[in-house]
Amino acid sequence: MRVSRGARDIFSFLMLAPDAGEEAARAAMTLAVRDDDSASAAEILAATGIDPR
Incomplete structure (x- = not known):
């Protein structure tokens, strides 16, 4: 999930x-x-072996 409060706050x-x-x-x-x-x-989950379901 990504939350943005402007260009510098992501x-x-x-x-x-x-x-x-x-x-x-x-x-x-x-x-x-x-x-x-x-x-x-997705890359983090794959690298750590966690099923992304």
Whole structure:
């Protein structure tokens, strides 16, 4: 989900299924908050082995 409040305020939220494993969920959240990474949610989920359902 993306929320925008103008050109400079764009927030992206990564939502994980409740049954995502703890280790995979932590890895996905770590990737999601990196400043130097522009990976999409689909890429983050694929990289951590989480089913995107």
